[in-house]
Amino acid sequence: MSRKKLIAANWKMYKTPSEAKAFVDAFLPTVAGYTRDEIALFPSPVLLPTVIEAAKGSSVAVGAQNIYFAEEGAFTGETSILQLKAVGGTHTLIGHSERRQYFGETDEIVNKKLHTALKHGIVPVVCIGEVLAEREAGQTEQVLKTQVTGAFAGITPEAAAPIVIAYEPVWAIGTGKTATPEMAVDAHRIVRAEVAKLLGSDVASKIRILYGGSVKPDNATALCSQEEIDGALVGGASLKPDSFLAIVKY
Numbered sequence: 001m002s003r004k005k006l007i008a009a010n011w012k013m014y015k016t017p018s019e020a021k022a023f024v025d026a027f028l029p030t031v032a033g034y035t036r037d038e039i040a041l042f043p044s045p046v047l048l049p050t051v052i053e054a055a056k057g058s059s060v061a062v063g064a065q066n067i068y069f070a071e072e073g074a075f076t077g078e079t080s081i082l083q084l085k086a087v088g089g090t091h092t093l094i095g096h097s098e099r100r101q102y103f104g105e106t107d108e109i110v111n112k113k114l115h116t117a118l119k120h121g122i123v124p125v126v127c128i129g130e131v132l133a134e135r136e137a138g139q140t141e142q143v144l145k146t147q148v149t150g151a152f153a154g155i156t157p158e159a160a161a162p163i164v165i166a167y168e169p170v171w172a173i174g175t176g177k178t179a180t181p182e183m184a185v186d187a188h189r190i191v192r193a194e195v196a197k198l199l200g201s202d203v204a205s206k207i208r209i210l211y212g213g214s215v216k217p218d219n220a221t222a223l224c225s226q227e228e229i230d231g232a233l234v235g236g237a238s239l240k241p242d243s244f245l246a247i248v249k250y
């Protein structure tokens with residue numbers, strides 16, 4: 001069955017509001033009427049209103065890079081899903097490896113955030129992936145299975161439809177080293193099989209699994225044209241409209 005691909009920009013902690021607006025103003029006309037794949041932008045929380053306003057009326061979705069699992073409360077520095085919804089955000093990344101690495105996010109936290117996103121109708125992009133030492137030790141399959149099982153605890157097949165997974169080998173993020181299409185496809189098959197085990201083959205055949213980790217204009221076609229790869233989560237190469245456009249139109 002064919003799944004609509006999603007090409008997503010993770011801007012990380014870059015751009016001011018004026019830079020973000022300039023990106024959207026330059027980028028939107030270049031994708032006007034473009035329907036082959038979905039496109040989403042993930043800016044920092046303070047940029048969300050600016051980017052959402054600038055993208056209004058287009059088919060480009062805008063989401064957060066992170067949300068907290070509680071809906072509101074005394075959680076200084078966190079972004080609430082109610083706030084995200086109120087400004088018009090529709091998606092959120094969950095469990096990006098930088099969140100896991102620098103901010104202590106565990107599979108358990110990822111799972112709580114996933115429940116919160118689904119409860120509020122926000123499309124979750126759940127990020128998973130092995131670090132270099134795990135790959136070198138032959139543990140990739142086990143790591144991916146553990147992350148998927150942990151993230152999906154308590155999720156029912158009925159609730160799972162909106163979920164997107166991003167497979168991002170940590171050693172490929174921001175390093176210029178990309179998984180080969182074969183490596184990515186192998187990992188995606190492991191992830192899809194695990195989803196099938198947990199939620200059934202129907203959910204598994206429909207769930208989108210993106211690849212992320214040094215996706216660039218010159219490798220996007222080789223990766224995204226694989227049937228098993230349902231799009232890309234792009235960091236560095238998504239910061240400039242022309243380079244992100246080249247990936248979108250791989």
Ligand code: PGA
Pocket residue numbers: 010168172173174175176212213214215233234235236237
């Ligand atoms: P990169 O980042 O494209 O700069 O490797 C990808 C990501 O972190 O989502």
